[in-house]
Amino acid sequence: MEALLKHMVDITCQRDHALLDSSVASALHELVGAEQVRVHELFRFRNELFMRPRAWIRDGKVVSAGESAGEQAGESAADYPVLLECMRQRATSAEEVDATGRHTLWLPIWLNDKVSTCLQVIADRPYPVETRHMIEGILAVYRNFQNILDYSERDSLTGLLNRKTFDEKFSRMLAAAQPDNQQDRPERRCQQSGTVGHWLAVCDIDHFKRVNDQFGHLYGDEVLILVANLLRSSFRAQDRVFRFGGEEFVVLLRSTTLEDARKIFDRFRRNVEQHDFPQVGKVSVSVGFASISTESPVVILGHADQALYYAKANGRNQVCFYDELVQRGELRSEVSNDTVEFF
Numbered sequence: 001m002e003a004l005l006k007h008m009v010d011i012t013c014q015r016d017h018a019l020l021d022s023s024v025a026s027a028l029h030e031l032v033g034a035e036q037v038r039v040h041e042l043f044r045f046r047n048e049l050f051m052r053p054r055a056w057i058r059d060g061k062v063v064s065a066g067e068s069a070g071e072q073a074g075e076s077a078a079d080y081p082v083l084l085e086c087m088r089q090r091a092t093s094a095e096e097v098d099a100t101g102r103h104t105l106w107l108p109i110w111l112n113d114k115v116s117t118c119l120q121v122i123a124d125r126p127y128p129v130e131t132r133h134m135i136e137g138i139l140a141v142y143r144n145f146q147n148i149l150d151y152s153e154r155d156s157l158t159g160l161l162n163r164k165t166f167d168e169k170f171s172r173m174l175a176a177a178q179p180d181n182q183q184d185r186p187e188r189r190c191q192q193s194g195t196v197g198h199w200l201a202v203c204d205i206d207h208f209k210r211v212n213d214q215f216g217h218l219y220g221d222e223v224l225i226l227v228a229n230l231l232r233s234s235f236r237a238q239d240r241v242f243r244f245g246g247e248e249f250v251v252l253l254r255s256t257t258l259e260d261a262r263k264i265f266d267r268f269r270r271n272v273e274q275h276d277f278p279q280v281g282k283v284s285v286s287v288g289f290a291s292i293s294t295e296s297p298v299v300i301l302g303h304a305d306q307a308l309y310y311a312k313a314n315g316r317n318q319v320c321f322y323d324e325l326v327q328r329g330e331l332r333s334e335v336s337n338d339t340v341e342f343f
């Protein structure tokens with residue numbers, strides 16, 4: 001009882017998804033006596049379901065993948081038919097026994113009819129009824145806390161990450177980038193089109209005021225929701241998409257070359273251009289992006305913003321890259337106060 005309470009206190013004091021994953025893995029490992037506990041992220045890629053571990057047990061201790069979880073390719077969930085069948089039935093658990101007699105418990109976490117997290121608990125013997133009840137209780141607390149964390153991190157209209165979470169996600173992305181020496185003159189490295197880097201884009205709906213004025217705020221809100229959906233479907237699970245307020249969105253694009261970053265941002269722009277918005281018809285977006293260097297988030301955001309203003313001032317419905325505009329002499333950045341000047 002004392003151990004259970006200690007773990008409950010540990011789970012409920014977390015204000016961060018990675019720490020919450022670690023504390024639930026630790027609780028299940030110790031309280032259930034499981035030999036392995038994995039917390040998997042589930043995601044779709046080209047209509048196929050994949051999973052990759054965010055936290056697991058190694059040498060009796062919890063290991064967390066942190067932000068680098070997104071860098072891993074993941075395994076196809078098709079290799080785990082018991083889990084797939086469990087999800088198809090919208091069940092909360094399924095047990096299987098392998099040839100060596102190990103018992104695996106699959107525990108998908110249902111939030112608003114969707115599963116983006118699944119726990120896998122492995123033990124060398126069956127789970128007694130009391131243990132199953134205890135696991136259910138721990139998972140109910142875990143699910144509630146995931147819900148609370150999601151609620152505080154997300155914009156209520158679009159469900160995208162909110163501005164409040166930007167600094168933290170940005171710092172984590174930089175920290176995850178450091179082992180491959182991204183700090184080694186990152187600006188130069190990222191400007192070479194063949195070198196992998198990280199990118200920040202500011203995306204803004206063109207003439208959005210006209211949408212509100214012509215069709216009313218309810219249709220304006222619907223456009224925001226649909227653009228948010230197009231953002232979600234245009235970027236990968238490891239990228240991060242934020243609503244910064246109004247009709248402005250920020251994207252953190254991970255581990256890709258300049259050439260691919262340009263293609264990916266332009267694909268999003270085209271997806272919006274080609275979409276038929278109910279009643280409103282056609283809508284376009286302008287995008288400004290910059291390489292993520294060791295500069296502060298404010299400076300990098302400022303660069304992307306300058307490129308966005310350039311895109312707006314030069315016809316809209318286009319993607320502009322800050323470094324290229326500076327190199328071409330189209331944009332001059334005053335480092336001292338980070339203001340923009342057009343030539």
Ligand SMILES: Nc1nc2c(ncn2[C@@H]2O[C@H](COP(=O)(O)OP(=O)(O)OP(=O)(O)O)[C@@H](O)[C@H]2O)c(=O)[nH]1
Pocket residue numbers: 157204205206207208209210212216217218219220221224245246247312316
């Ligand atoms: N419907 C709706 N409108 C919003 C929301 N937040 C901000 N807006 C509106 O977004 C509009 C933004 O207008 P502007 O900043 O003038 O920009 P714009 O009309 O998009 O013009 P450009 O950016 O120059 O292409 C304003 O009319 C705001 O009232 C929201 O949550 N819902």
